[in-house]
Amino acid sequence: MGYKAEIKTKKELITGLSTIIGEKEKAKALLKVEDLSLSFIQYASGLRQTELKVISNLSLQAYKGEILAVVGSSGSGKSLLAHAILGILPSNAKLDGKIEYNGEELTQEKKEEMRGKEIALIPQAITYLDPLMKISDQVMGCVEKKDEGLMKKFQREIFQRYNLKPEVERMLPHELSGGMARRVLVSTAVISSSKLVIADEPTPGLDEKTLNETLSYFKDMADKGCAVILITHDIEAALKISHKIAVFYAGTILEIANVEDFKNNGENLRHPYTRALWNALPQNKFQAIKGHQPIQDEVIDGCIFYERCSKKKALCSQGIPQLKKINGGVVRCNNAS
Amino acid sequence: MLNNGKIAGFIGKKTLRLVSLLIVVCFASFMLIQSSPIDPVRAYIGEMPVTAEHKAKLEEYWGVNTPPQEKFLNWAGDIVKGDFGTSLIYRTPVIDVIKERFTASLVLMGVSWLFAGILGFVLGIVAGMKQGTWVDKAIKTYCYALAAAPTFWLALVLLMVFSVYLGWFPIGLSVPIGVTADNVTFFDWFKRLILPALTLSLLDVAKITMFTxxxxxxxxxxxxxxxxxxxxxxxLDLVLRHGIRNVALPAITLQFLGFSELFGGTVLVEQVFSYPGIGQAAVAAGLRSDVPLLLGIVIFSTLFVFFGNLIADIIYEFVDPRIRQQEASI
Known part of the structure; x- marks a missing residue:
């Protein structure tokens, strides 16, 4: 009973908090994720069901004209966040919490209606394209016969803008080079004229030039008024173009910092983990912290970063720290001030 | 995009393989028959009473006492010239028997192959789309049951139900008895094709459904x-747009690879339905020691299965754009 009451107050607190942030920012968030939890139901031995929690109490907002980078190590569940927003999770997934788009709650039906029109995903790799379908058909997507001419024109324009030669239209995915593939994947989002673009790991394995080029596409989108969520493990790339950085750790967001906070020695960063990340970069101290992320089925009562934290207190092992708004950012840490 | 060198290499390789396959098959089946207790003279005279002297003459004529290797070379030499010999039971050239019988069988196999392919593909798509639902379970159960049912048993059951109890179809043969060939209508012939074709395809359906x-x-x-x-x-749009495209090619390839099983099934089905095809002729030739016919059928069925596999290979090597492209880029 007491536990439930606690959850309730916490929810209120978070809701209250995000309204404060919302008011402060003036502009209304295009996408608002509140207290999102995601778990998978699995059959352990025999008929015993277990729940594997992969995302817990995650909150974030995306604003028009801004790039929000969600940065975290591989395997921390970042892609699942994108899948949750788009409603393409597998059937054994259980989603709690609230997702709002443009002030309206995003239910599964709403997601199905919105995706591809209002919300676009830019996938990680070429495997997300049908291996046996021509590129132009894939970029255009499923269009009605009457719109085909118009879409074709759109597609040609976009290809021209992205410096894709006309013969690319007739190619199959395996014939594309890495850079071309990246541009084709970006085109699929641009052609949909979506307001919210979620790019899932769009940069791995790209050379410096292609990387900057790809990043410039996202900047372009934001400049044209889209809200862009950039999911990546490459913090340097994220810092180049993003406005805000959300630090993702073991299925939740520990801090949302403004890009300016990453200047100097990172003394403006709020969470010990964010600071550790910053210090781990080669151009900074190149220091890694000990330990590893908690495994998904580990039950942790308290701060999720407790084990590895250098500033832990007794309080930290009891109950998840509340989200606090500090210096224009949000942090989930008892010690931050 | 296809380069001629690759096509030439492919044809050369396949021709070589076909020739060596035929030589091995011919030799192996000839030697099997050679060491079997078949007596061609006995098979020829049947129940006729003959004197010992007469029999010796026949043995001389049939070459019973020539050494096996010489026999093989004689026979193989004739085969190369296109002479398959004379069938002992039909008393006509083997090639004519095979021509007539194979045509009848090809119609039967073709119809059931096509039907099985289409039905199996559709069922497979439906089951795959509805994975885990009762529709999927029903289709799966149906496939397991069919896969476990022996061909001849299924043929008998269909025959009992549809021909004996319900009387919808004739019991057997490909044309009505006592009607001259000129008077057989298409309908007469078609009515007799349905049950055997259905038996054959029902069995084939299971495989292609499960695969799809x-x-x-x-x-x-x-x-x-x-x-x-x-x-x-x-x-459905999504399945049609991406599913069919990516499933069709492997499914068609598999269907061509199934030629050998199709042929095996035909032998049994034709036997049960007394359908005058190549399978029935093969059984008759075997039971009644018609060596030239049996060997002729072996050669032609080898060719049949070989070409089924060849078509599958062609699809695999030349039709799939991914493989085509990889080859070109090397």
């Missing part, structure tokens, strides 16, 4: 289908 289902489930859990969903595609 498996393949579609694989495709539906792929990244590109997930992305298609993320772009708003859904339901």
């Amino acid at each position: 289902r498996e393949k579609l489930i694989e495709v539906l859990s792929s990244d590109y289908v997930l992305f298609a969903k993320a772009r708003g595609e859904k339901g």
Whole structure:
């Protein structure tokens, strides 16, 4: 009973908090994720069901004209966040919490209606394209016969803008080079004229030039008024173009910092983990912290970063720290001030 | 995009393989018959009473006492010239018997092959789309049951139900008894084709259904289908757009690879339905020691299965754009 009451107050607190942030920012968030939890139901031995929690109490907002980078190590569940927003999770997934788009709650039906029109995903790799379908058909997507001419024109324009030669239209995915593939994947989002673009790991394995080029596409989108969520493990790339950085750790967001906070020695960063990340970069101290992320089925009562934290207190092992708004950012840490 | 060198290499390789296969098959089946207790003279005279002297003459004529290797070379030499000998039971040239019988069988096999392919593919797609639901379970159960049922048993059951109890179809043969060939209508012939074709295809359906289902489930859990969903595609449209495209090629390839099983099934089905095809002729030739016919049929069925596999290879090597492209880029 007491536990439930606690959850309730916490929810209120978070809701209250995000309204404060919302008011402060003036502009209304295009996408608002509140207290999102995601778990998978699995059959352990025999008929015993277990729940594997992969995302817990995650909150974030995306604003028009801004790039929000969600940065975290591989395997921390970042892609699942994108899948949750788009409603393409597998059937054994259980989603709690609230997702709002443009002030309206995003239910599964709403997601199905919105995706591809209002919300676009830019996938990680070429495997997300049908291996046996021509590129132009894939970029255009499923269009009605009457719109085909118009879409074709759109597609040609976009290809021209992205410096894709006309013969690319007739190619199959395996014939594309890495850079071309990246541009084709970006085109699929641009052609949909979506307001919210979620790019899932769009940069791995790209050379410096292609990387900057790809990043410039996202900047372009934001400049044209889209809200862009950039999911990546490459913090340097994220810092180049993003406005805000959300630090993702073991299925939740520990801090949302403004890009300016990453200047100097990172003394403006709020969470010990964010600071550790910053210090781990080669151009900074190149220091890694000990330990590893908690495994998904580990039950942790308290701060999720407790084990590895250098500033832990007794309080930290009891109950998840509340989200606090500090210096224009949000942090989930008892010690931050 | 196809280069001529590759085609030439492919044809050369396949021709070589066909020739060596035929030589081995001919030699092996000839030696098997040679060491079997078949007596061609006995087979020829049947129940006629003959004197010992007469019999010796016949043995001399049939070459019973020539050494096996000489026999083989004689026979193989004739085969190369296109002379398959004379059938002992039909008393006509083997090649004529095979021509007539094979045509009848090809119609039967073709119809059931096509029917099985289409039905199996559709069932597989439906089951794959509805994975885990009762529709899927029903289709799966049906496939397991069919896969476990012996051909001749299924043929008998169909015959009992549809021909004996219900009387919808004639019991056997490909044309009515006592009607001259000129007076047989298409309908007469077609009515007698349905049951055997149905038996053959029902068995084939199971394999292609299970394969298509498996393949579609694989495709539906792929990244590109997930992305298609993320772009708003859904339901049947999505399956038609991405599923069929990616499942069709392997399914068609498998269907061509199934020629050998099809042929095996035909032998049994034709026997049960007394359908005058190549399978029935093979059984008759075997039971009644008609060596030239039996060997002729062996050669032609080898060719039949070989070409089935060849078509599958061609699809695999030349039709699939991914493989085509890889080859070109090397």
